[in-house]
Amino acid sequence: MKNLELAAQFDRIASLLEVLSESPFKIRAYRRIARTLLELPEPIEDVAREGRLREIPGVGDAIAGKIEEYLSTGRIGLLERLKQQIPEGVLELMAIPGIGARTARLLYEQLGVASLAELEAAARAGRIRQLKGMGQRSEAAILEGIQQWHRQAGLHPMPYVLGPAEALAAAVQKLPGVARVDLAGAVRRAEEMAEQAELVVAAADVAGATGAIRVQLGAEALLQPGPWPGTLRVSGPVAGGVTAEVLVVPPEAYAAALFFRTGPARHVEQVSERLADRGWRWEGLRLVSSLEPEREGASVRDPSRAPASEPDMYRLAGLPWIPPELRWGEDEVERAARGELPPRLVEVSDIVGDLHTHTVASDGVATPEEMVEGARASGLRYLAVTDHSPSLTIARGLTVERLRAHRQHLRALSERTGFPLLTGAEVDIRPDGTLDYPDDVLASLDWVVASIHSHFRLDEAAQTRRLLAACEHPAVKVLGHPTGRLLGRREGYPVDLEAVLDRAAETGTAVEINASPDRLDLSARWARRARALGVRIVVSTDAHSPAQLGFLRYGVLTARHAGLAPDDLLNTRPLEELIQSVKPHR
């Protein structure tokens, strides 16, 4: 399936055209097809083979030709020509906040800067402030942006690693001689950022299986000895600029290897300390009893054993199995020993309704009808349609008049299809804390998500006041993406979240775990805090298309990392119960 790589090609074309100041509409056409390809539910090769390319919205003669060109030759001539005009490294510069296409071009043409390293050198040498339209503040902002970039370098938002990791695991599972495969590392723990896709594989013939995996990973794959005798490690690039690292071990070493590779280090230490207390020490991937065999009674106990499974190993440490999402390396081992872990973490199938979605009425790409169809196909039992409010002009936020018509349309649709729809809005919280619709309009809606989309640079006191005011408003059911962060790209706005969560608890306002792969907002840490404070929590996708309803799993993984059980979330409940349990209009 070439959808992802083709999308990346079109994105690069769009960016290069942007640097060259081409028509914004042409650029948008390439961006659009890139986005469409990411969400296309079938391989683009199949669509091309069946002559259906032109049926894809946004594909005309020119783009259809380029898709076919790429599928047959592996290249797009236009992109090759553009790269001769502007080195691709110039596109790196646009990862720094404040540097857009025009500034990137200026930096390249005036200073010859074509990489982040060269940009940093130019900024340190004070050469950027000499450019027209740039000054000392711009130069300082660029240096700060580069520092920020370095801190994030090599890290990807977890959802962008999870997909390639699972695809690789599925492919590896089919290879001859492979007995078992699991994800490990930060992705298995549902951390929000991950460096790479880590897999652990069990195979009786370690060398043979490793060879097959190396072939699977392609020409650039690198084979190395593993960290334990008799194990091998192979790493190489997978989709989306992500690197995979696969550890291959003999079947009897699998459980221990999976435990070590899942980590984090502090958790492994804590469990190993408890094993030591019970007379076990690690010798490679085997546990060896340090107790005298005769004190155990003759031939009762094998002095050396490999744990048969992770639960078996935790049992030897006197612990229940600790789900990987709860392995923070903090107090989870103590809590497990005291029997304080949640009996069951929430699962995707527990979520019965999505409470934050968009349609073509604002900036979504699907009609309400298509969203309902998608929701049904995903097994949801209700949906809140929450298009944007008017001040978010770029998203075609709905005026009061358009909202009224939209609401009628949704109600009719719900009646016609028998699918329960909450007619709602994602309403902007203005800088002064007031909301972007009049109170009577808000009161007429079934579901109001209040979010901040503008004025990110107000100070902490002002941002906190905005969110506190939103909590106080009787119509606001939930705070959307409460910190406003974009993973790896933008810190959240400054806010006293503790105070906001306190007020949310007092007023019965829920907070959202926004499942968008670029947000995961609230974070697991804050979601855990929200639960401790008694705040109601929902997991929502913020879907702008039916395919994005599938983001739900990222939100659920974050909820699991936060230790949330089904009962901790509002949208695990049937619609009637949800309505009764949210804060009433006052």
Add this chain to the structure above:
DNA sequence: GCCGTTTTCGGCCCGACTGTTTTCAGTCG
């Protein structure tokens, strides 16, 4: 670039903020 109950050309989402300016270009959402 695409698209058409506006149908083969002329539209296609816009407004605010920032740093550099002295009237604005570039970036961002």
